[in-house]
Amino acid sequence: MGIFISYLRMILLIIGVLAGIQLPGFVDQYGKSLQAHLIESERSLNEFRDEAEKFFDGSIEELIAHYQASDDRVFQEGGQSINAIFQRYQQLNKAHQEFNQNAWRAYQQAFFTPVEDIQQEVRNDFSYTVRLNPGAILFGLVSGLILAVFGELIVRLLARPFRQSQRS
16 A cells, blocks of 8 residues: 555656646746737727827727717727727736736736636647746646645545554
8 A cells, every 4th residue: 555655646746747847838828829919909909099199189988989979870880899999908908917017927817817718719729848947847846746745645634544443
């Protein structure tokens, strides 16, 4: 039984290290995808910015309100489309700024408070790579150690009732 537990401990350590090494790569791909979507969103908005600059002193909000207040249904729906592009740009810009605050914030956003469609896109297209930079190695070792210790605690807690019954 002791050798089985030792192998189990090693397997948990290896799984934790391999999984932990992947996490920095996922966060990096999430950040790059977020930035690419932000750039694309900004390009989509630029045409309307020029129009807003020309007629509304640069106010996109006034341009949107003007379109939506029109009696022409085509202009009203155009205003809704511009508003959707503007809202998406604001969402991505805010997320990108928060992502770039610090490394902890990048991990937190990528896993706990992501832009959902971008996280899903990265999950679907994630290329599993082993990045052997110091951060990835450290993250992998810490993850492996935590998983191995957690596994050891579970095995010991599950084995405790059997040990007590053997002593009696």
